Amino acid sequence: MLEKALTGSRRYWGWIFFLLAVIGVGFIFYLRQFAYGLGITGMSRDVSWGLYIGQFTFLVGVAASAVMLVIPYYLHDFKKFGKILILGEFLAVAAVVMCMLFIMADMGQPMRVMNLVLHPTPNSVMFWDAIVLNGYLLLNIIIGWTTLGADRKELPPPAWVKPLIYLSIPWAISIHTVTAFLYAGLPGRPFWLSAIMAARFLASAFAAGPALLIILALIVRKLTKFDPGKEPIQALGKIVTYAMIASTFFLILEVFTAFYSQIPGHMASFEYLYAGLDGFGKLVPLMWLSTILAVVAIILLVNPNTRKNESILAFACITVFISLWIDKGFGLIVGGFVPNPFERVTEYWPTMPETIITIGVWAIGLLVLTVLYKVAISVREAQIDSGSNTH
Amino acid sequence: MSISRRDFLKLAGISSLGIGFSATDLLWKNRAEAIEYMSSPKGLTAKRWAMVVDLRKFKTEEDYNRVIDICHRIHNVPDFGNLKDEVKWIWTDTFEHVFPFQKNEYLPEGVQEKKAVLFCNHCDNPPCVRVCPTKATFKRKDGIVAQDYHRCIGCRFCMAACPFGSRSFNWRDPRPFIKRLNPKFPTRTKGVVEKCNFCVERLAEGLKPACVEVSNGALTFGDLSDPNSEVRKILSTNYSIRKAELGTRPSVFYIIGGDEDA
Ligand code: SF4
Ligand code: SF4
16 A cells, blocks of 8 residues: 555655655754754753653644544444544554654663663653553554555455454553653652643643644645545534633643642742743743633634634634644643742743754654555545446 | 555564563563672661751851862863753752742741752652663662663653752763863763762772762761761751652751751
8 A cells, every 4th residue: 555655746746855855954953963962952951851852742642632533433433434534543653653753852862762671660651651652653553554455445444453443542541641640740840740630631632633633634625535524524623622621621720729729839830831930931922822822712613603614613723733732842841840949940942953853853744644644545535536437 | 455464564563663672671681780889898888878968067158169079070070161051969059949848038047048058869769760761860779879871861851850950961072071080980971861979989989978078077978777877866966857848758968057066
């Protein structure tokens, strides 16, 4: 099937080469980082994780959100998701690939990555995160590829993938739960030390992931002969709506606990992010942008009239995606480090090389996504062609 | 279909490699601990090394600088001259920042602004060790939390986990920024974490930590598990505090005020 990615229109190849060019630039900057060290980024002793780990965290959520298609289709027999299921699974593959690349980009000694395997340490949450992420990648490649292969021959998927599909459901939940545990179990970071962290992660993931999927489905419809269909997109729109409300609700719960208890350590990071602390407030405009976008998105999504209009839905999905990207891909990580354990503020802002490397990794993800989608859509287009011949 | 199956098996094979490795390793690997200093017969030993910082005995700026300088000099700690790249093993901050949980504006005059020396607490229940995915940071039998610079992958999970800001990362090559190289102690490479090691290399030779030696009695070092040790004697006769609120059981104690005992 992979050969289908090797034939395509000029537009397809133009896009591929554009991505390759972006990846190339990113890679050049990565080589600079490799030679100089992570000092090329905006991180410091006080804010020791930044954009890379933020992207990682955000993308684990995107990856996990494939389950929002799998559950309705396989557990509730919601047949309308049948044709776009593959888009969700392949999105998960691309997202996990990016997660792993961001971890590599963030590593001080990437050449020693095998130490994770040579000295396995089950008391470290990172050990479990590596296992669940690798497993999830594998599951989605196997499931996506076999179901698509069978589908191409108009056959039901082989029986042995069914258990894997069921396994992928709790597995998807696990990747984001374990990722939340990276943060939620650390003693000196009150901003992260919250039992609701994993739940909040999942809620924001199930909003941002399907929102991205809707945008992708609309692009696919525009550019190819394959139409994912109105109904699945509307169904996804409802999922985004519920999840976005849950995600915002969880954030409000955090704010309540911090500010009604008036415990300084629990309030400080929120103060830094939304109002500024000790005169430092680099993230304040971003966080309020995230808040405003969230409010706009919820208004547009909750109202059935606006949600049912596909252009408005697309706009709402873009606002959801950006809002949650800021909240989780940036604010959540930086906020956890500010103020530092001595109640002093060190600010963080990504540098130019750091940003270009980040864009480069996103380009790799988009390349993986494009190739996988090309294969899937070619299969769908072939089905449409043969369908129109016989009828 | 045969082609696609082969493709798929290839993909599946590649991605399963990672998991296969870690699973078998978990089961079969002999768990070699990271390197430790071999103690010679004259080496100092203890069940749990601890430090008492007597702030009453830090009087002048010079008292602070002496302990900081000696540590950073013998351990090849670089001086980058900027905050962003900063690496430090021992440093100072004012009381209200060192003990944010003890903030109290009605303390005797000068206490809030009084500087305290800070270094790794060598916690008895260290979160940094708990989170490290490679055992590059580990607790020794004598209670010292040590760091293997050759194993560390630079993930900085330990920095997020340490509630006391004790750890530094080498954001760039530190070697050009070492003022005077001590050939007897290893230099570090970029991309690894480091921190105070309670002078394990000196203990192995029968010497107390360097900072203790130059502190004129302001720092006391000894075995916390031995009721007759110097640290235990001081702790039993003076009121001390430590950063205990997070359950890490720090091995560094601070004496703030009260009469100096003889
Ligand atoms: S003070 Fe920090 S680095 Fe030192 S042992 Fe405790 S947690 Fe680890
Ligand atoms: S940075 Fe090094 S010592 Fe710290 S957790 Fe990672 S591997 Fe362990």
